[in-house]
Amino acid sequence: MTVLVTGGAGYIGSHMVLKLLEHNEEVVVIDNLSTGNEWAVSPQATFYKADIADPEALDTIFSNHKIDAIIHFAGLIIVSESVEVPLDYYSENTCKSRFLIQHALDAKVENFIFSSSAAVYGAPGLEPVSEAAPFVPESPYGTSKLMTELMLRDVAAVNPGFRYAALRYFNVAGADPQMRAGQSSRLSTHLIKIAAEAATGKRDGLQIFGDDFQTPDGTCVRDYIHVTDLAGAHYCALTYLRNGGASIAANCGYGSGYSVRQVVDAVKAVSGVDFKVTQAPRRAGDAAMIVADSTLARDALGWSPEFEDLETVIRHALQWERNLGNRTGGNPAG
Template identity: 50%
Template sequence: MNAILPLIPETELPPVLVTGGAGYIGSNAALALIDRGVKTVVLDSLVTGSRALVPAGAIFVEGRAGDQALVERVIRDQGIGAVLHFAARISVAESVEQPALYYRENFGETLSLAQTALACGIGAFVMSSTAAVYGDGDGQPLAVTAPVAPINPYGWSKAFAERALADMVAANRNFSVACPRYFNVAGADPLMRSGQASLHPHHLIELACHVLTGQRERFTIFGRDYPTRDGSGVRDYVHVTDLADAHILLLRACLADPGQYHAVNLGYGQGASVIEVLDALEAVSGTAIPRHDGPRRAGDPAVLVAHSQARELLGWQPRFADLETMVGHALAWERRRLALGVANR
């Protein structure tokens, strides 16, 4: 599939700094870069990340993305030419309890990192964002042009960061930024080199895998009375490896055309219900998942699905969109994580 946006060749990618590269998505993006022969430097404070997830082929630096002196030194010493920024807090519930923490780390540190990158002559900056910037939505597939109307501090912290980056691009025509808005990231590296390792998991598939591996007794379905095909909530799940591939395409687009700002939805444009996800996990595992019906959670929309233009804009060709493949990779990783003793963080 041909891309609409211009892209530099993969072989011309410069050394890349990956902040938050000891986390779930960041480590998979680092793997994607290394697999393409790109020099990759991971910067992570290890507050929520795990050293065990940093790819063996990456240069690792422990520290914060907002430490301007450290970031400047890393960019200079390692010849960095682009930034993938994943370092962030991601729990909606925690953001409600500690909003200042989220504004400081998700907004403040992003702004600091972008300022340092710009001062050092970096031309391409990709920040992981979220579908939480849309708020509840209207139950229809969400286009990138949908109103930005978060309903929690997590969503606002990302929306503020997006706005600041867009304004920086407008003021600096040699600086390009992309903000991919994730829907529900799932799966694991197909070669089992990385996956989720959350201390307090809140993602559906990870929680269900904990049940299948004996770490939890049962799975609670929050809400069985939604106006959906089976009464449970519907979400757009995207495989983490496909997500990582999209980030590399976005880097290539930023490097090919300076002075551009791109907000892009990253999802498949199709939804799976909670029940369908659990059924898929039972099919690949051959084991029943004990289920319990619970009440709806406040703020949970019935349907959250992307209208994603990434295929058209970037020539993005997902390889792992099949639901059973996604959940199978997630379960295989959880079993491997337990066998290797990779600690939850």
């Protein structure tokens, strides 16, 4: 059987491909390369450059490969941008997901794993946040992810052969420990990525957005998860579904939060570089604090993270950044 990975040329998707290949899975990747890089896709995977809403491409993939599972990463991910251009996010994240789900049903694909987000909760004011928290997304990005989850829920309810896992990410960071993949986006908004760029001289410094949140030091608090552990959670979800597990939505995080200032200070300490930091106003859609309760992922899916340490996450991110070929992303050097 074969796993189809959408957005497999992107940051998390490329790590997922590596994880699947490590488990001797046959892997097919579809990515339109709007933000991903073809070089990031392992040559052991079969790659199709196409959009997930391209019917001819999907027909070709399902005709040429016996797909038993889809792991769906493709979509837009910048919270502040979603506030500015909401219809783009509903188009890319919701409408195109609906198209992909329909093709999965038509092709009788039984297992669907969706890249969701903690943004579906908004700013719950709870620590840690469990899956029982109410859905109050504060951005079109969060709403677009929630809408896709609701589609999957409703489709699974009337199609007994179709089951899904929606994994709600907290803040993803780091890079493959073997440096085969990492965060290579040209316009990243991920804090640890930006701080690593500042520490390696690719930026003049970084901005902290907001210092008046209701947190201990006034800056946002987040739960940072290593990207390789996140890929591992997806593989656990795949195994769970293949073994007959019921449809599930689960948080993916470590259950410990760090403020923006704490992360910046940690990057400075690990890198040994005291880069410039300036204060800026809040960004639209940013919640003050959100930390995961990942008990369900650990207990139901059998997920056991390996890199549950902020310093390790930062060290891998810095090593990847030093290996990148140029200032805006590219093949890793060496």
